[in-house]
Amino acid sequence: MTLWTAVRFLHVISAALWVGGQLTVSLVLLPIAKRSLPVSTRAQVLQGVGRRFGMFTGAFFLPVQIGTGIALAVHKGVTWESLAHPGYGRILAAKLLLFCAVMIAATLHGWANRHHRTSFARSMAIASLVGSVGIVLLATALPAT
Amino acid sequence: MSSPVLDVKTRPEPPSSAPSPRTAWHARANAIVLGWLALTLVAMAARGVLDLPRWLLVHLFLLGAVTNAIVTWTEHFATALLRLPPAGPRWVAARPVALNAGIAGVLGGSPAGLPWLATGGAAVVVGVVAAHVGLLAVRSRRALGGRFAHVLGWYVCSGGALVVGGTLGGVMASGLAPESWHERIEAAHVHANVLGWVGLAVLGTLFTLWPTVLRTRMVEDVGAVARWALRLAVPGLAVAVGGLLVGAGPAAAAGLALFTGAVVFSLVPFVRTARQRRPHNPAAWMLAAGTCWFVVVLAADLFIVATRPPDEVAAGFETLLPLILAGFVAQILVGSLTFLLPVVLGGGPAGLKRSAALLERGWIIRLALVNAAVPFTLLPWASRAAWAAVAAAYAGFVALAAVAVSRKLRPSPPVLGIGVGAVLTALAVVFAVSGPTGPAVRTVEGGGVQTVQVTLSGMRISPGTIEAPRGTRLVLKVTNRDAQPHDLRLATGEQTPLLSAGESATLTLPPLTGPVEGWCTVAGHRAAGMTMQIKVTGDPAATHSDHSQHSGMNVMDGSALDLAADPSPSWKPYDAALRPAPGGTEHKVELHATEEKPEVAPGVEQEMWTFGGGVPGPVLRGKVGDVFTVTFVNDGAMGHGIDFHAGSLAPDVPMRTIQPGERLTYRFKAEHAGAWLYHCSTMPMLQHIANGMYGAVIIDPPDLPAVDREYLLVQGELYLGTVDGRAAGMREGKADAWMFNGMAAGYDHAPLPAKAGERVRIWVVAAGPGSGTAFHIVGAQFDTVYKEGAYLLERGGPGGAQALDLSAAQGGFAETVFPEPGRYPFVDHDMRHGEAGAHGLFEVTR
Numbered sequence: 002m003t004l005w006t007a008v009r010f011l012h013v014i015s016a017a018l019w020v021g022g023q024l025t026v027s028l029v030l031l032p033i034a035k036r037s038l039p040v041s042t043r044a045q046v047l048q049g050v051g052r053r054f055g056m057f058t059g060a061f062f063l064p065v066q067i068g069t070g071i072a073l074a075v076h077k078g079v080t081w082e083s084l085a086h087p088g089y090g091r092i093l094a095a096k097l098l099l100f101c102a103v104m105i106a107a108t109l110h111g112w113a114n115r116h117h118r119t120s121f122a123r124s125m126a127i128a129s130l131v132g133s134v135g136i137v138l139l140a141t142a143l144p145a146t
Numbered sequence: 147m148s149s150p151v152l153d154v155k156t157r158p159e160p161p162s163s164a165p166s167p168r169t170a171w172h173a174r175a176n177a178i179v180l181g182w183l184a185l186t187l188v189a190m191a192a193r194g195v196l197d198l199p200r201w202l203l204v205h206l207f208l209l210g211a212v213t214n215a216i217v218t219w220t221e222h223f224a225t226a227l228l229r230l231p232p233a234g235p236r237w238v239a240a241r242p243v244a245l246n247a248g249i250a251g252v253l254g255g256s257p258a259g260l261p262w263l264a265t266g267g268a269a270v271v272v273g274v275v276a277a278h279v280g281l282l283a284v285r286s287r288r289a290l291g292g293r294f295a296h297v298l299g300w301y302v303c304s305g306g307a308l309v310v311g312g313t314l315g316g317v318m319a320s321g322l323a324p325e326s327w328h329e330r331i332e333a334a335h336v337h338a339n340v341l342g343w344v345g346l347a348v349l350g351t352l353f354t355l356w357p358t359v360l361r362t363r364m365v366e367d368v369g370a371v372a373r374w375a376l377r378l379a380v381p382g383l384a385v386a387v388g389g390l391l392v393g394a395g396p397a398a399a400a401g402l403a404l405f406t407g408a409v410v411f412s413l414v415p416f417v418r419t420a421r422q423r424r425p426h427n428p429a430a431w432m433l434a435a436g437t438c439w440f441v442v443v444l445a446a447d448l449f450i451v452a453t454r455p456p457d458e459v460a461a462g463f464e465t466l467l468p469l470i471l472a473g474f475v476a477q478i479l480v481g482s483l484t485f486l487l488p489v490v491l492g493g494g495p496a497g498l499k500r501s502a503a504l505l506e507r508g509w510i511i512r513l514a515l516v517n518a519a520v521p522f523t524l525l526p527w528a529s530r531a532a533w534a535a536v537a538a539a540y541a542g543f544v545a546l547a548a549v550a551v552s553r554k555l556r557p558s559p560p561v562l563g564i565g566v567g568a569v570l571t572a573l574a575v576v577f578a579v580s581g582p583t584g585p586a587v588r589t590v591e592g593g594g595v596q597t598v599q600v601t602l603s604g605m606r607i608s609p610g611t612i613e614a615p616r617g618t619r620l621v622l623k624v625t626n627r628d629a630q631p632h633d634l635r636l637a638t639g640e641q642t643p644l645l646s647a648g649e650s651a652t653l654t655l656p657p658l659t660g661p662v663e664g665w666c667t668v669a670g671h672r673a674a675g676m677t678m679q680i681k682v683t684g685d686p687a688a689t690h691s692d693h694s695q696h697s698g699m700n701v702m703d704g705s706a707l708d709l710a711a712d713p714s715p716s717w718k719p720y721d722a723a724l725r726p727a728p729g730g731t732e733h734k735v736e737l738h739a740t741e742e743k744p745e746v747a748p749g750v751e752q753e754m755w756t757f758g759g760g761v762p763g764p765v766l767r768g769k770v771g772d773v774f775t776v777t778f779v780n781d782g783a784m785g786h787g788i789d790f791h792a793g794s795l796a797p798d799v800p801m802r803t804i805q806p807g808e809r810l811t812y813r814f815k816a817e818h819a820g821a822w823l824y825h826c827s828t829m830p831m832l833q834h835i836a837n838g839m840y841g842a843v844i845i846d847p848p849d850l851p852a853v854d855r856e857y858l859l860v861q862g863e864l865y866l867g868t869v870d871g872r873a874a875g876m877r878e879g880k881a882d883a884w885m886f887n888g889m890a891a892g893y894d895h896a897p898l899p900a901k902a903g904e905r906v907r908i909w910v911v912a913a914g915p916g917s918g919t920a921f922h923i924v925g926a927q928f929d930t931v932y933k934e935g936a937y938l939l940e941r942g943g944p945g946g947a948q949a950l951d952l953s954a955a956q957g958g959f960a961e962t963v964f965p966e967p968g969r970y971p972f973v974d975h976d977m978r979h980g981e982a983g984a985h986g987l988f989e990v991t992r
Binding site: 091092094095096098099102103106120121123124125126127128129130131132134135138139142 | 558559560562563564565566567568570571574575577578579
């Protein structure tokens with residue numbers, strides 16, 4: 002147990018909460034809300050859920066993940082150059098690129114929601130979710146450090 | 147008269163926002179085709195970065211895009227032309243899923259080294275296509291037939307060809323086929339699939355599609371021509387494929403000639419139709435150009451099959467791949483889609499016009515680009531640019547078609563989201579696992595004997611390219627690191643046995659005279675990318691060639707050494723174990739000066755001058771006060787002398803040079819203890835010593851304690867080349883390598899044994915002639931150091947030593963106790979020497 006254990010813990014727990022939160026909202030909350038809430042309150046509730054989750058994402062999950070991620074990379078001696086190397090470097094690079102793509106999808110989701118393009122917003126939310134699971138897959142493929 | 151293809155599909159549809167089920171089906175089916183096309187183009191662009199094998203690109207296109215297209219469009223045409231009852235909805239839904247799962251299995255299984263997955267995928271593809279054409283045949287029995295009934299025969303035979311070709315592909319992927327068969331299986335596989343599955347489907351479709359595209363009536367007797375052409379083409383192809391498979395070259399050529407004749411015959415209506423109405427739209431021009439390339443390919447292939455032995459047909463066919471892929475198949479596919487997509491995507495006359503205008507954008511440029519670039523893909527210097535042009539042209543079409551199809555696709559938000567997320571993840575995963583596992587290019591400096599480690603794994607040979615100077619004698623140490631068996635065969639004939647997981651074999655090549663290709667002969671592996679090449683670089687040995695001609699000896703350049711190479715099997719290491727001094731105080735020795743050709747570095751033999759036949763000469767050992775009587779005989783070809791540092795006397799007589807055949811007696815008393823050098827005393831001594839004329843005399847210090855093991859290492863410089871050629875390097879002090887006991891890095895290959903906890907004494911003598919040593923054992927410390935007659939460090943004290951430093955012509959010993967089992971390198975810690983051969987190993991066991 003070192004300081005780096007704590008950093009890694011923060012990195013993993015925020016990623017787990019972020020991906021798990023998205024999954025919970027999509028797979029648990031949305032179907033039940035659709036089934037049991039009247040149309041009038043449904044939109045309001047779901048928007049509230051979305052806003053609150055977005056707030057957590059922006060205020061906690063993202064800063065923690067990016068901050069601890071950079072710290073871990075620096076600690077491990079990752080350089081820009083090494084990201085191109087087959088093996089650890091490329092897996093990490095792929096994970097970062099996928100993370101960027103997921104962020105873009107999440108941003109598009111928020112934008113589409115604000116402009117009432119609901120079906121596109123839903124597509125982007127699901128794309129972001131699938132991509133997040135992909136990030137976890139790539140994270141598990143990173144050789145143990 | 148217009149064709150029923152148009153009649154059926156341009157039936158006015160209600161102009162509603164929701165596409166009809168039929169349109170949606172076409173949009174989905176063609177989206178799959180476009181998806182595979184896009185993947186092919188992405189793979190082409192990323193080929194360099196991701197190190198993708200050509201096999202994968204070819205199969206992404208032919209198995210992914212083209213097979214889907216053929217299944218989709220044969221279903222469409224057969225149903226429309228023969229007015230078949232619709233296929234069952236479950237089958238229609240399940241077919242693309244199963245087909246593409248099978249395709250993914252083949253594409254993923256082979257490169258990943260999972261033969262069961264690839265073979266299973268091939269089985270699924272074969273099964274789906276067999277079921278597809280089988281169901282077409284069954285449904286057609288209930289149909290009325292009519293003027294277009296002939297098309298069904300072409301489609302069924304096309305599917306039959308894929309069943310044969312795909313099965314052969316699966317057999318190759320399984321790795322179970324006999325090794326000697328694989329070239330023939332591959333030849334049969336490509337002929338059945340390209341000429342049969344693709345060729346027959348294309349020709350069968352063109353009978354009706356061509357006049358439709360040209361918007362003219364069909365010429366007379368098309369039905370009869372189609373039936374007769376098929377009756378000739380199918381047996382022709384069957385004989386060709388069978389002949390290739392069993393290695394009957396003439397039969398294969400005859401069968402292919404018959405097939406080619408049938409194709410030409412089947413194109414008679416094609417030409418007559420074109421004369422009736424010349425091509426005047428994009429689709430017609432693309433179909434015409436694609437068909438022309440098909441004929442060119444057939445003619446070239448006929449030449450290959452007729453002139454090459456069956457074992458070399460597959461390799462020859464591979465050279466035609468650019469024409470087949472970019473010229474023939476892709477052009478027919480894009481031409482057909484350009485015409486058909488607007489028709490099937492519906493939207494009424496206005497929608498058709500809109501889609502057609504979209505798909506035809508820039509068609510002249512694309513058509514010109516493809517057909518101008520295709521021939522250049524065959525030229526090595528232009529192929530990269532040509533492929534880029536071809537890819538750009540087709541990428542343009544894929545982008546336009548994707549827009550046209552997506553207008554009709556309208557997937558549900560979850561499906562679109564899952565699709566986007568899955569594609570992003572898949573791209574990231576592909577990038578993550580990409581990249582060569584080893585150095586792609588191994589450049590070998592210098593000439594001489596060079597050993598290169600070659601690894602077989604993951605459907606790759608690593609390094610993929612070896613660059614070596616002309617004349618280099620390469621030794622390839624081939625290891626299979628894969629779970630499945632592989633081997634390596636070179637175009638020059640050398641071949642390893644089939645290597646199971648973890649096994650190794652060595653290939654010794656003759657001196658390199660030109661580029662050599664290598665590949666794994668397991669069926670399908672060469673096509674999957676298990677190839678390598680050896681390229682010839684500059685010619686550094688040329689400057690020495692004059693010497694080698696008049697002296698008749700090996701040409702060796704210093705930089706040519708590969709110290710990691712295995713010594714030749716006949717090499718015997720100089721026994722470094724030092725025996726105790728024999729009893730008695732008088733020692734009589736006879737030493738003969740001779741010229742020998744020992745191995746002085748791994749794989750390098752060259753003329754050396756020796757005392758007693760070896761480098762170093764025999765070791766003499768005694769106690770202080772012992773008398774040595776040495777009879778020195780010159781059996782060499784020039785004058786030699788001898789000089790024992792262990793004795794002190796007037797040099798005039800005993801150290802004089804004696805001529806060949808003469809002898810002298812050298813008598814000395816060992817007054818002092820030490821590790822002494824002896825060497826030839828004839829001028830130029832630099833050359834006589836550097837050429838190997840030295841040895842050691844060990845005079846034990848009084849009360850020298852017993853140890854568990856004693857070794858003697860005499861370090862000397864090594865100059866490579868002819869005897870005359872070496873002299874300059876000696877004068878300049880530019881040794882090519884350093885040797886312990888006459889062999890550079892010799893004890894790397896014959897480690898000196900010791901046991902953990904044993905006390906080992908290592909005597910070292912620096913023979914030079916120019917350089918001394920900083921003798922060091924990696925991982926061990928010396929607790930006793932004796933140098934030049936005095937203890938620098940004695941056992942039991944608190945101090946330790948790391949190196950025994952000796953100038954040229956000094957000697958001494960160091961003692962150590964190895965703490966634990968392991969491999970302890972010993973080196974001259976002057977790393978210029980240590981990394982150039984003054985290196986060996988202690989193998990310390992429990």
